[in-house]
Amino acid sequence: MHKTFYILFLSTFFLAAKAQNTDTVKQQRFNFHFQQTVVTQTHPGFSAKYSGDNSLSPNHETASSLTATLFGGARLWKGAQAYFNTEMSGGSGFSQTLGVAGFPNGETFRVGAAEPKIYIARAYLTQRFSWGTEQDTLSDDNNQLAGLQSRRYFSITAGKFGMADFFDTNAFSHDPRTQFLNWSLMSNPAWDYPANTRGYVFGIYTDYHQPSWDLRFALTMVTNTANGSVWDGKIGKANAQTLEFEKRYTFAGNKQGSFRILTFNNNAKMGDYRLAIAQNPTAPDVVSTRDYGRNKLGFGINADQFMTRDFGVFAKASYNDGRYETWAFTEIDRSISFGGVLAGTSWKRAKDEIGLAFVGNGLSGPHRDYLAAGGYGFIIGDGALNYSPEMIAELYYKLNAYKNSFWLTPDYQFILHPAYNIDRGPVNVFSIRAHVEF
Known part of the structure; x- marks a missing residue:
C-alpha cells in the first residue's frame, strides 16, 4: 500500500511541477522530473552439467524489478547549480542477480533483498566558470536546467552522483531504462567503476569543456568490501581516479559522431586471485587474501556515429588487468561490443526505435584460474569452469505508447556460455519494460 501511495503522490506532485515549468525561460531557476521503470523477465529452463552457489538457475525463472526516481534541480548563484534525487527500487534479477557476468537487467542491483527501499541517489553541487x-x-x-550555456567552461562537481552520469556516455548504448537492458551495454563493462551496491559514489568531478571536446577527471571514494555499501574511510589507501577524453565531430557534412578514451586506476583492499589459489588450491577464497596496496588498472574506448538522420551505430572495447578481485561493477576483464539503433520514421513511427547489439566478454588468466579451481566472486561462480568467452546478443523494439511519456519495450537476449562456462546454457531471456517519465 505504501508503495502505491508513494508513486501516486509523486506522479501528482511532479505533474503539477511540470505545469509550473512549461514557460520558456532564458535561464530556468528550478525543475522537477520523475521516472518509473518496471522490467519483467523470464528465461526457460536450460542445460547445465553442474551448478554452484553463484550459478544462474537452470530451471525456468521469472523476475521483476522496479525503480522510481525524483529529479530536482536549482540554479543558485552565478554558475552554480544543485541537484538532489531520491529513488525507490525493488524487486530482483534472476537467481538473486547471479550467474551471468553480462547480467540481462541493468535495472537490478546486488542488494540481497527484493523489498522496495527509498534512498538518496544523488546530491551534488556544480560550479561552472565560463568564458567566450x-x-x-x-x-x-533530468538533472539539467534549461537555458543558455557557454561552449567554453571549467566545472567542478562535488557530492554524491553516478559515474555513468558523466563518463562513458553513448548516444545509443548507455541507459537501461530507455535503451539496451544488458549490463554489458550500459558502461564499458571492464571498467570496474567505483560505486556502492546501488551504483552511486561520493567524490569530486571536473570537466574542461570546449566546443568539440572535453577532458574529464574524477577522484572518488570506494567501498570497504566488494559490492559493498559502506565507504572506506582510509581515502589515502582506498580511492579511484578516472580520466576521460571525448572528441565530437561531424561526418559527411552533418552526421554527428563522437569517441571517448577512458583510463582508470582503482585502489582498494582487494583480494588476490593467484594468492587465493596458492593458499587453497581446491577451494580458493579471494576474500581471505584482501589487503591494502592493491590496484586495478584499465581503459575503455567508446564511439557512436549517426549514419543517417534515423540510423546510428556504436562500438566499445574495454580492458582491465584482472589481477585482483572485481570490486564494484561486474566480473568482466575484457569486453567488446557493437550494434545499431534505427528510428521508426520509415514505417511512420518516428519516436519508436529498434536496436540490435552483440557483446563478447572475457576474463583475465588469474580470474579464470580462480573460478576453475572452485572459487567464487560476488556475481559468478559455478564451482568449476570449462572456460569460453561469454557471448550475448540483444534485440529490442521501443514503442512510444503515449506522447513521449510512456514507452513499452519488448526485448530478447541470447546468452551463450553464461559466466564463461561451456557446460551451461545457452540461455534465452525474454523481457518487457515499461517506462514513464515527465
Whole structure:
C-alpha cells in the first residue's frame, strides 16, 4: 500500500511541477522530473552439467524489478547549480542477480533483498566558470536546467552522483531504462567503476569543456568490501581516479559522431586471485587474501556515429588487468561490443526505435584460474569452469505508447556460455519494460 501511495503522490506532485515549468525561460531557476521503470523477465529452463552457489538457475525463472526516481534541480548563484534525487527500487534479477557476468537487467542491483527501499541517489553541487561568447541552448531534462550555456567552461562537481552520469556516455548504448537492458551495454563493462551496491559514489568531478571536446577527471571514494555499501574511510589507501577524453565531430557534412578514451586506476583492499589459489588450491577464497596496496588498472574506448538522420551505430572495447578481485561493477576483464539503433520514421513511427547489439566478454588468466579451481566472486561462480568467452546478443523494439511519456519495450537476449562456462546454457531471456517519465 505504501508503495502505491508513494508513486501516486509523486506522479501528482511532479505533474503539477511540470505545469509550473512549461514557460520558456532564458535561464530556468528550478525543475522537477520523475521516472518509473518496471522490467519483467523470464528465461526457460536450460542445460547445465553442474551448478554452484553463484550459478544462474537452470530451471525456468521469472523476475521483476522496479525503480522510481525524483529529479530536482536549482540554479543558485552565478554558475552554480544543485541537484538532489531520491529513488525507490525493488524487486530482483534472476537467481538473486547471479550467474551471468553480462547480467540481462541493468535495472537490478546486488542488494540481497527484493523489498522496495527509498534512498538518496544523488546530491551534488556544480560550479561552472565560463568564458567566450559562443553558447549552446540546453533543454529542460533530468538533472539539467534549461537555458543558455557557454561552449567554453571549467566545472567542478562535488557530492554524491553516478559515474555513468558523466563518463562513458553513448548516444545509443548507455541507459537501461530507455535503451539496451544488458549490463554489458550500459558502461564499458571492464571498467570496474567505483560505486556502492546501488551504483552511486561520493567524490569530486571536473570537466574542461570546449566546443568539440572535453577532458574529464574524477577522484572518488570506494567501498570497504566488494559490492559493498559502506565507504572506506582510509581515502589515502582506498580511492579511484578516472580520466576521460571525448572528441565530437561531424561526418559527411552533418552526421554527428563522437569517441571517448577512458583510463582508470582503482585502489582498494582487494583480494588476490593467484594468492587465493596458492593458499587453497581446491577451494580458493579471494576474500581471505584482501589487503591494502592493491590496484586495478584499465581503459575503455567508446564511439557512436549517426549514419543517417534515423540510423546510428556504436562500438566499445574495454580492458582491465584482472589481477585482483572485481570490486564494484561486474566480473568482466575484457569486453567488446557493437550494434545499431534505427528510428521508426520509415514505417511512420518516428519516436519508436529498434536496436540490435552483440557483446563478447572475457576474463583475465588469474580470474579464470580462480573460478576453475572452485572459487567464487560476488556475481559468478559455478564451482568449476570449462572456460569460453561469454557471448550475448540483444534485440529490442521501443514503442512510444503515449506522447513521449510512456514507452513499452519488448526485448530478447541470447546468452551463450553464461559466466564463461561451456557446460551451461545457452540461455534465452525474454523481457518487457515499461517506462514513464515527465
